[in-house]
Amino acid sequence: MTDSLAPSSSPSPAAARNVPQERRIVTAIPGPRSEELHARRLAVVPVGVSSVLPVYIERAHGAILVDVDGNQFVDFGAGIGVTTIGHTDENVVAAATAQLQDVVHTLFTITPYEEYVRVAELLAEHTPGTWAKKSVLVNSGAEAVENGVKIARKHTGRRAIAVLDHAYHGRTNLTMAMNYKAAPYATGFGPLAGDVYRAPSSYPYRDGLSGADAAARTIAYLEKVVGAADLACLVVEPIQGEGGFMVPAGGYLPALQAWCTENGVVMIADEIQSGMARTGRYFASEHFGWEPDLVLSAKGIAGGLPLAAVTGRAEIMDSAQPGGLGGTFGGNPVACAASIAVFETIERDGLLAEADRIGARLRSGLERLAARFDIIGDIRGHGAMIAIELVESGTAATSKLPHPDAVPRLTAFAAQHGVLFLSAGTFGNVLRFLPSLAMTDELIDDALVVLDDAFSSLA
Ligand code: PMP
Numbered sequence: 001m002t003d004s005l006a007p008s009s010s011p012s013p014a015a016a017r018n019v020p021q022e023r024r025i026v027t028a029i030p031g032p033r034s035e036e037l038h039a040r041r042l043a044v045v046p047v048g049v050s051s052v053l054p055v056y057i058e059r060a061h062g063a064i065l066v067d068v069d070g071n072q073f074v075d076f077g078a079g080i081g082v083t084t085i086g087h088t089d090e091n092v093v094a095a096a097t098a099q100l101q102d103v104v105h106t107l108f109t110i111t112p113y114e115e116y117v118r119v120a121e122l123l124a125e126h127t128p129g130t131w132a133k134k135s136v137l138v139n140s141g142a143e144a145v146e147n148g149v150k151i152a153r154k155h156t157g158r159r160a161i162a163v164l165d166h167a168y169h170g171r172t173n174l175t176m177a178m179n180y181k182a183a184p185y186a187t188g189f190g191p192l193a194g195d196v197y198r199a200p201s202s203y204p205y206r207d208g209l210s211g212a213d214a215a216a217r218t219i220a221y222l223e224k225v226v227g228a229a230d231l232a233c234l235v236v237e238p239i240q241g242e243g244g245f246m247v248p249a250g251g252y253l254p255a256l257q258a259w260c261t262e263n264g265v266v267m268i269a270d271e272i273q274s275g276m277a278r279t280g281r282y283f284a285s286e287h288f289g290w291e292p293d294l295v296l297s298a299k300g301i302a303g304g305l306p307l308a309a310v311t312g313r314a315e316i317m318d319s320a321q322p323g324g325l326g327g328t329f330g331g332n333p334v335a336c337a338a339s340i341a342v343f344e345t346i347e348r349d350g351l352l353a354e355a356d357r358i359g360a361r362l363r364s365g366l367e368r369l370a371a372r373f374d375i376i377g378d379i380r381g382h383g384a385m386i387a388i389e390l391v392e393s394g395t396a397a398t399s400k401l402p403h404p405d406a407v408p409r410l411t412a413f414a415a416q417h418g419v420l421f422l423s424a425g426t427f428g429n430v431l432r433f434l435p436s437l438a439m440t441d442e443l444i445d446d447a448l449v450v451l452d453d454a455f456s457s458l459a
Pocket of ligand 1: 080140141142143145168169170171237241242270271272273274298299
């Protein structure tokens, strides 16, 4: 295996690119070169692949995106939680570059290599639970979900899949059927896969239920509508991502796991958005004392290179027959080398604590805003996975009517001023913050000033 960690004192390609960690707007947004590229794109890229902010990015480092017109954006999206340890992180770039020169592809299922094994060892060590674990590596989050379901069905010999209200699991045929929102993910793309059941979730801000009561409601649904005897797996995001960063009530997840264990159901944590140090723990399940049977990771696992994994109890993972799992690019050596560097950097630089620092700073700034803008109904999340849910003015204490259009106006205002924020939420009324762990306090404070102005501009 290549020694993937270059000493931090060595000259790095990323540092040489000189991306000052500051916001800078020098043209209209989008600028003229972005407009030109956009016109070319419209001719050759289908409209189904849309872009939140059509500024074309030329370089990125740390927490800053630089577009082709020289504008610099403070990035609170990190490619939807992918460049968790920062854009063009030096260690990731060095490890991937070295690996590119050694071996780029063999296909692990033909002739294997050490990097795949090392990633599986690191996942076994860092996912919750102390039992023997194994991992299969794939290319995308949705592919990890598909494989988790395959493995659970093979292990149990059962057919049904359960998910929760407000879930998001991907855009493949199976995962489209597992999402809560049909539009835009599934509209017109059917027929969808069958045997997918959607149970009520825990959404404390809106249901007011304790973890025990919410779990009882979920379990009652599973028992009545599906029946445990036919249920292969229950797939749950410990903090729901696209749905709006719902943090379940205390005790909810362990109660569901206990029911699954008693009933021979495989419980799967979709940690694709919440995992890999984002919430101040390696995996968000840890916040809730949940030790899932299988854990799905992707996004932040390889510093921006495409890699995903299903990790879980060895006896469940081993139920798939030889040749039943895999794929041409799954566990690519370059992506694996990058992933090893991500794990090493999280440890070496104490990045779990950085997620907590970012979460505390952001949350206190958001609380100050909430004291002034009554449309901020809820602030929730852990570490560098925080969101605010917006409601109609005057309804925060009563009906909590989802605010229909504040979020797009806030994100548009912020983008014009050099800050990239993402939306989320079943009702489209959630502003989510998924910064990289390279986000400095100064950049957070700067972005909060822009957000303050954005809220003022709504009036
Ligand atoms: N699960 C969750 C929780 C996600 O957030 C996502 C991506 N947003 C996916 C699955 C699908 O991952 P991918 O886009 O890599 O297929």
